[in-house]
Amino acid sequence: MSVKTPYSVFFFLIAFLFIATISFAQVGVGAKAPKGAEMLLDGSNKMLHKKWQYWEGPRFSAEPPIKWEIVKDPVDKGFAVSSNDPAGAGGKYGAADIVTKETFRDFRLHVEFFVSKPGGNSGVYLQNRYEIQILDGDSTDHGMAAIINEHAAPYRVYNGVGAWNAYDITFRAARFDSQGKLIEKPRVTVYFNGEKIHTDKQIQQVWGGPNSGMDGGNDGGKGITDRPGGIKLQAEGHDVLYRNTWIKKLDLDNNGTDF
Numbered sequence: 289m290s291v292k293t294p295y296s297v298f299f300f301l302i303a304f305l306f307i308a309t310i311s312f313a314q315v316g317v318g319a320k321a322p323k324g325a326e327m328l329l330d331g332s333n334k335m336l337h338k339k340w341q342y343w344e345g346p347r348f349s350a351e352p353p354i355k356w357e358i359v360k361d362p363v364d365k366g367f368a369v370s371s372n373d374p375a376g377a378g379g380k381y382g383a384a385d386i387v388t389k390e391t392f393r394d395f396r397l398h399v400e401f402f403v404s405k406p407g408g409n410s411g412v413y414l415q416n417r418y419e420i421q422i423l424d425g426d427s428t429d430h431g432m433a434a435i436i437n438e439h440a441a442p443y444r445v446y447n448g449v450g451a452w453n454a455y456d457i458t459f460r461a462a463r464f465d466s467q468g469k470l471i472e473k474p475r476v477t478v479y480f481n482g483e484k485i486h487t488d489k490q491i492q493q494v495w496g497g498p499n500s501g502m503d504g505g506n507d508g509g510k511g512i513t514d515r516p517g518g519i520k521l522q523a524e525g526h527d528v529l530y531r532n533t534w535i536k537k538l539d540l541d542n543n544g545t546d547f
Contacts (some may be wrong), residue, residue, distance in 0.1 A: 291301065315456040317447075319398050321534040328388060329533035331367035333358045340386045343520055347382035347499040350375035350523075354386055359529065363452055368402065368529040371410050373456030376523030379409065382499035387416050388518035393461040394538040396547070397519065400454045404527035408449065411436070411524075414459045415517030416501040417494045420478060422528060424449055432478045437495045444515065445480045452531075453481055458538070458545040464514040473512075477545040488544045 299539045314320065321327055328339055336358070343349050350373060357370045373384035392415065399412050410422040419436040422502060424446075433441030433455070447453045456479040463472035478486040494512065498505030502517050521530060 315479040316456070317400060317452045317454045318532070319454065319456065321398070322536060325396075325534045326390075327534045329369055329530050331358065331361065331369060331531045336386075338392070339388055341389055343382070343385045343387040343518075344500070344545035345382045345385075345499055346505075347380065347502070348384075349380075350384035355384065355459055356386060356523070361531065362402065362404070362450070362529070365532070368531040371521060371523045371528045371530065372526060373523040374525075377452075378526035379524045381496070381522050381524050382413075384523040385413075385520050386523070387413075387520040388535075391415075391516035391518050392535065392537060393516050394540040395459055396536045396538055397457040397459065398534050399453065399457075400452055400530065402452050402529040402531075402533040403449050403531065407447055408526045408528050409522075409524045410526060410528035411522035412455060412457075413501050413520035413522065414457065414476065415461060415474075416520040417503055417512070417517055418459075418474060418476070418491050419458065419495065419500070419522075420455055420476075422522075431487055433478065435476065435478070435486055435489055435491060438492055439486055439489055441478075441480060441485045442483075445483050445485060447481055454532075455480060456482075458540075458547050460540040460545050461516070462512050462514070468514055470512055475545045477547060488546045500546070536547075 319497045355373045359370050361368050375384035411419045413419050421434045421436050423431050427443035429440040460475045462474045465471050474491045494504045494509035508524045
């Protein structure tokens with residue numbers, strides 16, 4: 289007995305430390321930023337204006353500075369950022385979308401969002417190109433948590449109107465040869481509220497035309513170029529809120545996106 293007890297304690301401690309070291313892989317609402325990650329949105333006006341700017345695409349019609357409002361968190365303590373910019377009223381995407389000032393290639397992204405009313409519409413754009421949709425009431429490949437127009441998501445995972453939801457995303461950017469020719473299309477894995485819904489899916493193109501994001505107007509969205517892009521959030525005149533958004537740069541040269 290005197291020998292077994294120390295070993296049992298030892299293995300318990302090892303297990304505890306192992307769990308602690310993999311805590312960075314936490315997904316879902318409330319997931320904390322791991323070591324090396326950068327907070328992008330914490331609900332404060334200061335961070336919003338420091339790290340984000342309007343995307344000045346072909347349809348841009350907002351007036352800087354950013355008019356996305358800081359509001360009280362409707363569920364928990366603290367604050368959130370509302371995407372209901374007046375310039376985006378009527379679903380005018382591209383008129384008042386915001387994008388990070390910093391650009392990215394491969395990354396792990398966490399985004400929390402809250403749809404206030406039925407039919408709420410926004411979107412999370414990877415590299416300001418590829419949309420992971422936010423659209424209440426739609427379960428198609430153009431609907432909630434879809435890799436837009438390519439892969440639908442199981443609607444049952446959605447927490448619904450009036451609740452916080454979370455996307456956890458690992459993204460691998462498109463690869464090009466030394467002459468700038470596309471040789472590998474981008475890939476993505478997505479968890480929705482802690483459940484894996486897209487596993488290492490290849491993204492075929494940019495959808496939505498030139499008003500949707502970078503390269504949307506190149507060869508019908510198929511002309512992807514070798515440029516990093518920011519994380520973009522879409523304004524479409526709906527009360528979709530955001531909080532606890534962070535990103536960690538990765539190097540996935542020899543790996544897929546599954547995690």
